[in-house]
Amino acid sequence: MELNDFLPYQLSVLSLKISKGIAEHYQDQFGINISQWRVLVILYKNPDITAKRIAQLSQMDKVRISRTLKSLVQKKYLNETTHPLDARAKNYELNERGRYLMRAVIPDALRYEEELLKKLSEQERADLQHLLTKFNKILE
Amino acid sequence: MELNDFLPYQLSVLSLKISKGIAEHYQDQFGINISQWRVLVILYKNPDITAKRIAQLSQMDKVRISRTLKSLVQKKYLNETTHPLDARAKNYELNERGRYLMRAVIPDALRYEEELLKKLSEQERADLQHLLTKFNKILE
DNA sequence: TATTTTTTGTTTCAAATGAAACTAAATGTC
């Protein structure tokens, strides 16, 4: 058995390589880590949502989300308001500073992705998307 | 921008899902974690090698390898001998207990992989392998 | 040969992680 051929291993190495590249880049350019980046994107698309909803959308651990939100509030990228119908929960949304950050980060992220994808043919890109969708189905 | 469509994100989620499944399984069935499993496979294919060589083959961090080897020696799966030509290094190899473990684990790993792959068509499997190879080339 | 530089591997330390316990509020049940 070759470890190098073992699918889970290959995927792990690939994903780590790509994530590491992004992580360093975002840390350097914008001072945000992967967790913060993920939560920011979700808030960009979903204004005024709770930590619970972010957990559903991101599949991240709730402890991690709690801490990430706290850090983003401290960095003054988010407004935090108590949920009108549930006193346990808080609503979060990007403030002007947060939106400003995202207007800088998103094109950068898309460029990074494009940089990766442009090295694939049209056919390969289609295959990749098909496989990712299929795996998501397979793994529930 | 949809986070869900973002390639690095998709890959990360997929890889974590698959790795988590394996990790739990190996921990339960054999009491070994992912790091230990990777090092064991490498030693299975490459008897009598040093930590440095394992680092090259696995792409894992050297601190992690150092600790993993220590734990595997403690669990009595490996023989550790001082390198004949380099007093800084040690050679590692599976001992009988280690080989016995691997004879149990490897079929199990292959079954897990097969379980995943059999849900793909012949074409999809080929596409997957092609893409993984291609990505490896792209990312050096 | 002596001295500097590089290499191999380990240890230290601080940060990240997540399971489990917890608080507080909402919901369900009687």
Added chain:
DNA sequence: GACATTTAGTTTCATTTGAAACAAAAAATA
């Protein structure tokens, strides 16, 4: 309404992680 259960989010704690500093040996250079 009173009590039990569930839910949202936080804190605690023990573990994992890897960067940086380190020790010891090998290799390079003088």
